[in-house]
Amino acid sequence: MYQIERKDKLSQQEQNTIWDGIEAFSQTKVPATGRQELAFVLRDREGLLIGGVIGNYENSGWLWIDSLWVSADLRGQGYGIRLLDKIETEARLHGCEHSHLTSFSYQAVDFYKRQGYRVFGELEDYLPGHSRCWLRKNLV
Template sequence: MSIALREGIEIVEDAVPEFEAVGAIQRGLHEFNQSMGGSYDREPVTLLVQDAEGKTLGGLLGLTFWGWLFIDWLWLAPEIRKEGFGGELLKRAEAIARDRGCTNAYTDTFSFQAPHFWETNGYAEFGRLDGMPAGHARVWFKKALTG
């Protein structure tokens, strides 16, 4: 189904968009954001926890931009949780971010994904969306990387 709001231009639903369509949206938003906030200077932060055979047992994926560290993913296999790997990943990511001039960090998680881990590591809740998913909440945390 498509809807024309202006002659020759329409809104089209696409359950499996082509890479170019997705890229056009991403590039357009990135260009606008940078025109308003300055260059992103986006750099990935990738830290892996691997066993002796090189199997990945967890890690942290994030990026730095606009003076902030964004932690997108932090996951550990169940058999290595509660052994200090999560805290160490966080410390290393924060050190990388400081080296890149970042002064703050943020992330989001769910209420069933151990939000106390973030609090224990100095992060403070600054937003919550209750009922996402039903019976739980999506929670945002931040931390100053200076002082």
């Protein structure tokens, strides 16, 4: 008998097993995705993490930006732009021609639009009064 277990957080091994299973199935339909993790972190002089960007890219030519964060006291000083530029530049070096991400209307949609992203999907009132937006950008 199989059991379904609720988990609040997967271990890295559990997450990798799920991703590997998806990849194995996908390879029966399309060539290997060649998924590669990519991240850049911003630290202060003492080594404290004060910002970062996390994503991945595949040989499909797409960069997925999962998360970008800069400490509140550093926002508006160009660090977010620099982190975004770093991950996009690295993705281009690996053959990516496009980037995509999601953001809530109360988060960074306008920031991403100023960096050349455009909204291609929106769920209005995903949270009352706020939308969840999907954005994309051509990197070449």
